Amino acid sequence: MNLPRLVFIAALSALPLAGALLPSCSSTSEAICIPQGPCECVEPADCGEAPPCQAYACLGTCKLYPLPKGKPCAAGVCDGAGECVACVDDSDCAGGHCDDATCYRCDDGEKNGLEEGVDCGGPCxxxxxxxxxxxxxxxxxxxxxxxxxxxxxxxxxxxxxxxxxxxxIEQLQYDDNECYFIDGHACNGEGKCALANGMPCVEDADCASFNCQGNPPFCMAF
Incomplete structure (x- = not known):
């Protein structure tokens, strides 16, 4: 049984879309639907071709709604708000990362996107x-x-x-791997492990401080 047209339109107007009820539609003309205006339709095909990342719903008149986030489009993926962008997350950028809907690579020789240096830092x-x-x-x-x-x-x-x-390593500091204070040594600032202050010595070069003084002599502060 065919429903009267007004009943059919009223039924369609109550259908949920993307989790919310679209506003009720009223017929404005019998013209073929065009995107610039609310045109009467019976099915989405009456509405013509939708813009990228959008689709038509027919609820008495044609209504545009955004396609889901991540759906492929000509320039990349849909952002969920009706726009076609290069990316919405890093997985959309082969070998790179996504920042502000743009893909960047960690090997392009430039500091861009979220990088902290040229091709390093951040997501790299x-x-x-x-x-x-x-x-x-x-x-x-x-x-x-x-x-x-x-x-x-x-x-x-x-x-x-x-x-x-x-x-x-700075003078009188220690090399955690080879030059320890615990055994009486310290770095002399010239890449050598020498005696720490307070250790017995023979000459200045024996000491990390380069200062061997006293009788008997000990390594001393400057």
């Missing part, structure tokens, strides 16, 4: 001089002294500095 691997646990954490592929570095700082009394370069 850590930049030189920043904290790391594993070499795989670092853009350089080297984690030394829990710092992303250009090389492994393996020499005694050396460490990776805040610029990501190996440097000598």
């Amino acid at each position: 691997k850590a930049c030189l001089g920043t904290h790391c646990l594993l070499s795989t954490d670092c853009q350089s592929g080297i984690c030394s002294d829990n710092t992303c570095c250009t090389a492994y700082c393996a020499a005694i009394c050396t460490e990776c500095g805040p610029d990501g370069m190996c440097r000598n």
Whole structure:
């Protein structure tokens, strides 16, 4: 049995769309539907072609609604608000990351997106001089002294500095791997493990402070 047209329209107007009731529709003309105005329809096909990332619903008149977030479109994916964008999250960017609906890569030679340096930091691997646990954490592929570095700082009394370069440990400081205060040694600031203050010595060069004084002589502060 065919329902009268007004009953049919009223029934359609109560259908939920995207979790909410669309407003009731009233016929304005018998013209073919065009996007610029509320045109009468019987089914969505009467409404013509919808803009990218949108679709028509026929509720007496044509109503546009956005397609779901992440649905593929010509330029990338739908943002859920009716726009076609390059990305909505990192998974939409092969080998890169998404920021403000734009895909960026960690190997394009530029500082862009959420990067903290050129192709490093943020969603990319850590930049030189920043904290790391594993070499795989670092853009350089080297984690030394829990710092992303250009090389492994393996020499005694050396460490990776805040610029990501190996440097000598400061005078009278200690190398946790090889030069310990507990056994009476300290770094001399020139990449050598020497005697700490208070230790017996023979000459200035024996001491991390370069100051051997007294009788008997001991390493002393400057």
